[in-house]
Amino acid sequence: MQKLSLAIILVQTVIIAILLVVDFGSTSPEVGDPKLDTSPHEKSTSNNPVEADASEPHASMPERVDVRERVVNTLPSEGSRHRGTLLVGAIHASDDKPVDSPRVSVRAKAGGPYVSACIHNGSYAIPSLSPGAYELTCRAEGLKPFAATIEVAGKDTVVFDIEIQRSRLVAVKVIDEHGRPIEDERYAIIASEQELPDAFPLTNLRSTRHTGPGRFRGRLHNTGLPAGYLGLLEVDSTASLWVGVLLRQQVLAKNELPPDATEVELKVTNRDIEATYAAARVRIVDATTGAPIAGARVSFSDRQSSGAGKPTDAGGFVHVEKIIPGLLAFEVRAIDHERYHSNMRVEPGSNLDLGTIRLGAPRKISGRVVDANGEPVSGVDFAWVARDRYQGVVSWERGTSTQSQSDGTFTLFDCGPGRYFVRAMTTSRIAETIVDTSAGDIEGLEIRLSGASKVQFVSNVPAGKCYVVRVVRGNEQVMCWLAHDYGKPLELGLTLVPGLYGVQIYEDERLVRTIPLDARTSGAKLEIR
Numbered sequence: 001m002q003k004l005s006l007a008i009i010l011v012q013t014v015i016i017a018i019l020l021v022v023d024f025g026s027t028s029p030e031v032g033d034p035k036l037d038t039s040p041h042e043k044s045t046s047n048n049p050v051e052a053d054a055s056e057p058h059a060s061m062p063e064r065v066d067v068r069e070r071v072v073n074t075l076p077s078e079g080s081r082h083r084g085t086l087l088v089g090a091i092h093a094s095d096d097k098p099v100d101s102p103r104v105s106v107r108a109k110a111g112g113p114y115v116s117a118c119i120h121n122g123s124y125a126i127p128s129l130s131p132g133a134y135e136l137t138c139r140a141e142g143l144k145p146f147a148a149t150i151e152v153a154g155k156d157t158v159v160f161d162i163e164i165q166r167s168r169l170v171a172v173k174v175i176d177e178h179g180r181p182i183e184d185e186r187y188a189i190i191a192s193e194q195e196l197p198d199a200f201p202l203t204n205l206r207s208t209r210h211t212g213p214g215r216f217r218g219r220l221h222n223t224g225l226p227a228g229y230l231g232l233l234e235v236d237s238t239a240s241l242w243v244g245v246l247l248r249q250q251v252l253a254k255n256e257l258p259p260d261a262t263e264v265e266l267k268v269t270n271r272d273i274e275a276t277y278a279a280a281r282v283r284i285v286d287a288t289t290g291a292p293i294a295g296a297r298v299s300f301s302d303r304q305s306s307g308a309g310k311p312t313d314a315g316g317f318v319h320v321e322k323i324i325p326g327l328l329a330f331e332v333r334a335i336d337h338e339r340y341h342s343n344m345r346v347e348p349g350s351n352l353d354l355g356t357i358r359l360g361a362p363r364k365i366s367g368r369v370v371d372a373n374g375e376p377v378s379g380v381d382f383a384w385v386a387r388d389r390y391q392g393v394v395s396w397e398r399g400t401s402t403q404s405q406s407d408g409t410f411t412l413f414d415c416g417p418g419r420y421f422v423r424a425m426t427t428s429r430i431a432e433t434i435v436d437t438s439a440g441d442i443e444g445l446e447i448r449l450s451g452a453s454k455v456q457f458v459s460n461v462p463a464g465k466c467y468v469v470r471v472v473r474g475n476e477q478v479m480c481w482l483a484h485d486y487g488k489p490l491e492l493g494l495t496l497v498p499g500l501y502g503v504q505i506y507e508d509e510r511l512v513r514t515i516p517l518d519a520r521t522s523g524a525k526l527e528i529r
Helices: 004-026 065-074 268-274
Strands: 044-045 085-093 103-108 116-121 123-129 134-140 148-154 157-159 161-164 169-176 188-192 214-218 231-235 242-246 251-257 263-267 278-286 298-301 317-323 327-331 338-345 351-359 365-370 379-387 409-415 419-425 429-437 444-446 453-461 466-473 477-483 490-496 499-508 511-521 524-528
Touching: 004 429, 103 123, 103 490, 134 161, 148 161, 169 242, 188 214, 188 231, 242 263, 251 263, 251 268, 298 317, 327 351, 338 351, 365 419, 379 409, 409 419, 429 444, 453 511, 499 524, 511 524
Parallel strands: 044 161, 085 157, 085 161, 169 263, 278 351, 365 444, 453 524
Antiparallel strands: 085 123, 103 134, 116 123, 134 148, 169 231, 188 242, 214 231, 242 251, 278 317, 298 327, 327 338, 365 409, 379 419, 419 429, 453 490, 466 477, 466 499, 499 511
16 A cells, blocks of 8 residues: 555656646646636745744635646546645745746655655645645755745645745855965855854864855855855845854854945965864774784764775874864774774864774674564664763764664674664664673674654754753663754654653753653653753
């Protein structure tokens, strides 16, 4: 049945694309096919990335019955007729110029995947929506992000037209102390209504540039820019702003941008750059013999990028320079040894001595995951960390995950000797365990899932802030992640083993508050603000 439903949706998507060409895309008035008449419809505009509530206007929107019937009549049989609501509409720019390559999608407010729209000639269509509230988003280069809440309440067809506002485009030039242009893609540009600080809180992202009333696109996305410019800043404000150049969270230079300016120049000196970089020294040896490991690759990276790293010398030593500070992943890779991973705080201008790290032999954790009746479960998500390496106020995010196979079997890779915290979960079931690989590989491990507690979680981090969030059960830490400012609240879901928890919020390394969380049953709500 699921395969049949998926096939129906795919067929409908193709049909909708064809109908968009016929219904909305024709420019010849003699064709006679019905056109989208936007004059009696409600329009919702977005002046900033602020969500518009479109639930009220929908009550008076006329249904596109002709479009709906043509979709239904094209389906192959009575038993597989279209179910759900068809959402259609036109996409307008506030200046009535065409919107280039708009991207429209919806996502149920209750959670679930994003569904992309079929788009043709300024119109969009999304079929097969179930009743409920949806977040509709529309994005395009050079325009302000648009978001609206759409209520789908059993109607056959909902028409919702989008009017999106143009952004203010500012060409950005970054120069050195000699007036020479800098076109390094590592630098990002940020806009702010207040004067920028010297640095934002440490982050594990490539940059904090998403903070503020604008979006920066470098030369890779603006190939028509004249030589010497770093990129274009799309600004969602006509007021006077501050503009700065960033190296991750560090503000290297800043300048005030008048309301009518379309270009800004920022000067960055080599002294500023060198004072920002950090460095680290470490020695890598074999855990069993103590012998130095030559050629081991040592790297520091953010969550969005990685590199080959720098190799150790014959004595196992390496000195890594020009590290961009932040909350970084520290990794060591060596042939025939475990992959070492940890997270650490790297402050601007710091010179770290990490001492000696001993790499053990690679270990494998494998087994089978089953339900309460002992039946294998496929598609179970696994996360695992060597918990002794994450003792400070750093996240457990390590970018590694896997799933169980159709027979319930699983294998956890990149392990070494030590204690590993392992979590296995589906949308409704969960299991947690500690596995000790000190003596060798773990094979034939059986993990039995039981009922999970579902927590509604809203991440509403203030502008310019970055929190480390630790979830603690008793004295045991079971989750830890970094919460960023994304410009609007994010509605997420937490899956936990039923029980009583404390949620600790850290700003830098300072505990600012602890939130009690009763997750003995599903339905608890948690908001971080």
